[in-house]
């Protein structure tokens with residue numbers, strides 16, 4: 001049997017998050033978003049509101065201060081944030097914190113690690129980050145140059161990580177480093193690094209095209225000392241276990257806010273196209289305009305079903321790694337195209353900052369790059385469906 | 395303290411209402427339903443009083459099975475249990491609603507009833523007052539502040555031109571105004587807990603309440619469409635136009 005209906009509880013959750021965001025986050029955002037976007041600054045008042053609703057630890061178990069949300073419930077809550085129009089960069093920072101740093105910690109962390117860190121992520125006492133990408137390249141995430149060498153009861157890390165979301169404001173970094181280069185992906189270990197650890201530093205904050213409320217930075221390890229109890233999961237299993245789990249969430253659940261925002265964009269475009277006239281009739285009468293909006297609607301429905309299906313797989317304890325890659329590939333290329341067309345429908349207004357879609361365009365442009373490029377996703381899917389090994393593709 | 399909160403399932407105040415072609419009611423397809431916003435404020439107030447004084451919050455809704463959705467929302471906010479009087483789609487006037495409530499209150503014996511001052515669908519503003527009459531309980535309507543102490547409620551009421559403070563003995567009926575509080579949003583753990591909370595369904599016929607309508611809604615009409623405004627050049631033209639429309643007292 002197959003049943004596509006959402007439980008009433010999930011519908012209620014979506015409604016509750018949507019209303020919360022609309023009543024409590026949007027009024028604050030309206031006042032500060034444009035200015036913070038210009039200055040590239042984090043919106044602490046919005047972060048406070050995330051915290052107030054328990055979003056900072058949303059998928060964590062309740063015993064660690066979370067809300068106990070499944071992957072599907074997280075997807076739906078995140079979608080509601082997008083639907084309400086919560087800033088893309090702020091939601092990205094929220095995701096880096098809860099999903100990229102929090103979910104692996106909750107899944108693979110020891111009791112002691114969860115008590116020390118997960119509870120603090122949930123309260124916002126600590127801000128979480130995930131760091132795998134390096135200056136020499138992010139797509140090739142198995143040949144890491146950052147190394148970790150065991151010395152007594154600690155690991156010594158050397159190297160650097162680039163484009164790290166939340167780094168300039170981060171307290172806890174989930175860091176991947178090579179512990180046995182001869183084993184490539186089977187020789188990578190995950191470490192929990194606190195910003196105060198000796199030899200750790202944030203070397204710079206980066207300036208970006210979009211998602212400018214979300215701070216991005218570079219971090220450096222110079223003989224950085226990490227106690228052995230801060231290894232997450234098993235030594236050498238950092239990629240195979242942990243990164244694959246992260247990618248599964250990052251390439252599905254984490255994209256849900258942009259699915260919600262596409263729905264809101266479509267609504268706004270419908271109203272606009274029915275009101276704006278040219279040559280004596282509403283522009284919605286022109287087939288060229290209809291096509292753009294209809295295509296968006298079709299993508300929206302397909303994406304949502306696909307996304308919910310992947311979340312459902314995660315909740316069944318499966319690792320829908322290839323499915324998540326194919327979703328990200330489909331979604332990234334589509335959303336960039338659709339928001340491009342949304343600007344087109346709005347005409348000159350779409351190009352103006354006041355329309356906000358200009359910002360949306362800069363924000364969604366990231367989706368074909370961050371969390372793994374479209375090219376890399378296509379490679380992963382190709383490898384899976386053609387039955388090729390990694391070597392043959394590379 | 396036991397508090398009973400009657401809630402009504404109404405259309406979302408933000409959704410656009412269309413009437414059925416024959417004017418017999420509103421077209422409910424494609425619209426979202428919520429707890430009547432004034433009732434939601436009542437739920438919040440009851441929860442705050444429970445948090446302060448202890449006790450139980452019981453939700454009552456009179457309507458179709460669909461109203462279970464709204465009861466569950468109130469339970470997700472933190473209420474303890476729910477009662478649905480299933481009307482099986484029968485049309486009831488305000489007086490019948492009040493009489494049904496009297497029956498349930500007789501069984502539940504709450505110390506306090508907090509409810510919305512009116513429902514946003516028909517804006518009748520009658521049930522709280524009728525209930526007070528039938529139960530012979532004091533009423534404090536349009537509350538913007540409620541304090542409870544020693545079996546008494548001190549209620550600040552919003553009246554024309556200011557505020558009035560009244561004191562009523564419990565049990566009493568309090569109806570809420572908009573500024574009483576800001577209702578909370580159901581959290582995920584709250585929503586999940588609500589699944590396990592008791593919800594009793596009572597069939598309307600089994601209550602033996604006389605529901606012969608005293609008021610019958612004959613027809614609904616939408617307000618006439620507003621004509622587009624015009625732009626005036628300056629104050630002189632504005633005054634001239636207003637005079638032309640006889641909208642000025644001079």
Ligand SMILES: Cc1cc2nc3c(=O)[nH]c(=O)nc-3n(C[C@H](O)[C@H](O)[C@H](O)COP(=O)(O)OP(=O)(O)OC[C@H]3O[C@@H](n4cnc5c(N)ncnc54)[C@H](O)[C@@H]3O)c2cc1C
Pocket residue numbers: 096130131132133134135136137138139140162163164165166208211216366369370371372373374375376379394
């Ligand atoms: C705003 C932002 C936030 C980010 N946040 C984080 C974060 O929090 N943590 C983190 O670890 N990383 C983060 N990243 C990094 C991100 O994951 C990488 O940018 C991404 O994986 C691509 O890596 P790269 O930029 O080094 O590009 P490269 O890997 O150098 O790729 C350059 C080009 O080559 C293509 N290419 C590479 N390999 C292949 C191949 N095999 N076949 C075909 N084409 C190929 C790529 O698709 C791309 O077009 C973030 C990036 C941005 C922009």
